[in-house]
Amino acid sequence: MLVAVVGSGPSGFYAVEALLKSGLEVRVNLIEKLPAPFGLVRYGVAPDHPKLKQVSLVFHKIAQHPHVQFYGNVELGQDVSLSDLQETHHAVVLCYGAERDRRLGIAGEDLPGSHTATEFVAWYNGHPAYRDSSFDLSSRAAVIVGHGNVAADVCRILAKPVEALRQTDIAKHALEALAESRVREIHLVGRRGPAQAKFTSKELRELGELPDCVATVEGDSLRLGPEDETELAEKTNDNAAKCYQIFKQLGRSGDGSARRRIHFHFLLSPLSLNGKGRLESLTFTRNSLVGSAFEQHAEATKETIDIACGLCFRSIGYRGEPLPDVPFEERRGVVPNEAGRVRQGLYVSGWIKRGPSGIIGTNRADSVETIATLLGDVQHLGKDGASSKASFAGLVSAKRLHPISYDQWRLIDSAETQQGEKSGKPREKITSVDQMLAIAG
Amino acid sequence: MPHIVTDNCQDCRFTDCVGTCPVDCFHGDQERLYIDPDLCIDCGACIEACPVRAIFDVADMPDEHRKWIVVNAEKALLLPVIDAKQTPKSTAETRKVALGF
Numbered sequence: 001m002l003v004a005v006v007g008s009g010p011s012g013f014y015a016v017e018a019l020l021k022s023g024l025e026v027r028v029n030l031i032e033k034l035p036a037p038f039g040l041v042r043y044g045v046a047p048d049h050p051k052l053k054q055v056s057l058v059f060h061k062i063a064q065h066p067h068v069q070f071y072g073n074v075e076l077g078q079d080v081s082l083s084d085l086q087e088t089h090h091a092v093v094l095c096y097g098a099e100r101d102r103r104l105g106i107a108g109e110d111l112p113g114s115h116t117a118t119e120f121v122a123w124y125n126g127h128p129a130y131r132d133s134s135f136d137l138s139s140r141a142a143v144i145v146g147h148g149n150v151a152a153d154v155c156r157i158l159a160k161p162v163e164a165l166r167q168t169d170i171a172k173h174a175l176e177a178l179a180e181s182r183v184r185e186i187h188l189v190g191r192r193g194p195a196q197a198k199f200t201s202k203e204l205r206e207l208g209e210l211p212d213c214v215a216t217v218e219g220d221s222l223r224l225g226p227e228d229e230t231e232l233a234e235k236t237n238d239n240a241a242k243c244y245q246i247f248k249q250l251g252r253s254g255d256g257s258a259r260r261r262i263h264f265h266f267l268l269s270p271l272s273l274n275g276k277g278r279l280e281s282l283t284f285t286r287n288s289l290v291g292s293a294f295e296q297h298a299e300a301t302k303e304t305i306d307i308a309c310g311l312c313f314r315s316i317g318y319r320g321e322p323l324p325d326v327p328f329e330e331r332r333g334v335v336p337n338e339a340g341r342v343r344q345g346l347y348v349s350g351w352i353k354r355g356p357s358g359i360i361g362t363n364r365a366d367s368v369e370t371i372a373t374l375l376g377d378v379q380h381l382g383k384d385g386a387s388s389k390a391s392f393a394g395l396v397s398a399k400r401l402h403p404i405s406y407d408q409w410r411l412i413d414s415a416e417t418q419q420g421e422k423s424g425k426p427r428e429k430i431t432s433v434d435q436m437l438a439i440a441g
Numbered sequence: 442m443p444h445i446v447t448d449n450c451q452d453c454r455f456t457d458c459v460g461t462c463p464v465d466c467f468h469g470d471q472e473r474l475y476i477d478p479d480l481c482i483d484c485g486a487c488i489e490a491c492p493v494r495a496i497f498d499v500a501d502m503p504d505e506h507r508k509w510i511v512v513n514a515e516k517a518l519l520l521p522v523i524d525a526k527q528t529p530k531s532t533a534e535t536r537k538v539a540l541g542f
Contacts (some may be wrong), residue, residue: 010463054482055463200485202498235542238494242501361461361486368460368525 001026001381002389003374004089006076008032009039010363011350012095013059017364018371020065024378027067029089029392033075034128035404035412035436037063039097041360042429043127046153047168048160050426055360063406071396072404073437079401082325082346088392090381091345091374094326095367098318098333098351104145108273109314113139117146117154117315124157124178126171126429128436137181139310143282145270146315147190148198152207154313158183159213159260169420169427187307189265191287191298194221194247195228197266200359201242207262208250215250215262222247230293268305269298273312281308318356340370345381347374408440415439442499443478444487445513447506449495450474452536455529458487458496468520477517478510493542 001024005015008030019026036042038056045052063070074080076096085092101116103109113136122130142158144151157165162179170178190197194217197204208215222244224232232241247264268284275281283306287298319333326346329336334355335348342348349370350363358366374381382389396403404412412430419428430436446458450473458474459467466480467487476487476496487496497506530536 014463051482052484055484058464201501202483202485205501235494236489236492239489359486360484361463361490364463364486365460365490 001091001378002029002089002392003027004029004031004085004092004392005095006031006085006092007039007095007097007350008037008059008070008072009095009097009350010041010055010360011097011353011367012039012093013062014364014367015093015095015349015371016068017062018368019374020062020067022371022375024375028069030063030068030070031074031076031080031085032070032072033078035072035409035433035440037070037072037406037409043122043125046121046157047125047170048156048165050168052360068406069393070404070406070409071392072409073433074396074401074403077323079399080395082323084395085392086345088390088395090389091347091377093347093349093370093374094323094335094342094352095348095350096320096352098320098356100319100321100333101314102317102319102333104270104314104316106270106272108275108279111273111275111279112136112277113275113279113310114273114312114314117144117150117313118318120154120157120313121150124170124174126174126431128431128433131171131173131431135177136311137177137183140182141185141187141307141309142183142311142313143187143189143307143309144313144315145189145282146317147188147192148315148317149200149203151188151313151315152199152203154315155186155188155207155262156210158186159207159210159262161212161259164211167424169425169429171429171431173431183311184260185263186260187263187265187309189268189270189284189307191267191269192296193224193228193266193289194244194264195224195231195240196296197240197243197247199243201239201246204243204246208246210260212258213260213262214258215264217247217250217264218266221266225289227289227291227293227296231296234294265307267298269300271304274306279310279312281306282312318351320352338373340373341377344377402437404437404440411441412436412439443481443483443513444476444485444496444498445478445502445506445509446474446476447495447497447502447509448473449491449493449540452530453493453495453533454527455492455533456523456527457490457492459523460526461486461490462524465522465524466517467523468517469523470516470520474523475513475516475520478514493537493540
């Protein structure tokens, strides 16, 4: 059986692994739009979290299996169509993630100085599509809207002394810009309360322990309502309980001599981004929580507050991109599916399947489920082996595409590590696709 | 700081954690599971996967569980890798209730 897996991030690699473990005679073409594999492990995981990136060693092993062929620099929707893939494979598994940011849908969202967190993350991680982005770090105050781990990453990169980033694989352009940063006050704003923040306790704790930086909670927002108490008492909600304890331990005013300060704000929803020609402040509505435990939602009160800032990052979640001829659930930004099946022969896994939640390992269980569904359909997918299908390699060469094989990626990989060695970094990412292709030969 | 399986796993062995481990660092016998601290990348996916919250990040585990750090390291060396979910022990549901979950 020939299977195309589209996207080489965690969900894509774990889909390949599950196919290889199925015991069937399977060949997999792993299709990636960039010349480099690993998706958000390379372009999402923060540079100062190197241990998480070690998961790429597992992906490396999977990619080298003789039944796996990596096609980097081949983009679904641009270079090949879904029907191209279906004509050349018995099944297609879409693992292309959720790359679009959710929008706030309020006035001033596109003012200069207002950005998505994704754009910033992709920029400091050296993503080729974002190498030319620029962020005005000359502002003293920055606001991050959202209380999840991406918001925490953005906050940490802004708050950390640049010296602590020099030995990481952060992009050179980002390191240079951060070295000149004048950002001193970072406001992390969430629409619900401290019991509902979506940080993992580990990420939150890090924010309280940064050198030369103080994290404080604004106002008296740590008071809990009876529903919050119920939520935090639930034994399986232990992450929220841990986070709440961490919030309580943060200083109210803290060390006045610290160079940078992180302010946690709760129960605020952005109403508008304001400024003449560029961002000068955000206006928020104060919320109160309404509803029963675990179903509390934020409801606006009449009170508003302003926070002055020249820089804002919106980190309120991601959405997938729809594809032609594939159903799409607009509200959640996912491809509707049943245990991974969109229809017979077409499957999804990872963020495009379940939405942008969970951590690296979550995708393994998710892909195992999808591949189990695919294997259950196997008698309908054509067990006639490769011969009944046109060759994908033939199609790629007929279209005069320039695919990057895994061996070619390894040339890019070693060029990056060699370049990094010169400056004491684990790697210096090559941020230009043309340059990557030139190295790949 | 790796993650550690503590004694809530004993008599449960739900093995939901194994399916979420990105690096196959779980080892086990018929009794319970252990984490290889040298392989664990601290992603934390297993913590929430465990129905009885047997797994802790060493960085924030209660003192009474610290004795399991050494046991995990030692047992992981000796026992085979468990890389797919298995049937929980017959005592699992009773034990889960007894543990208050």
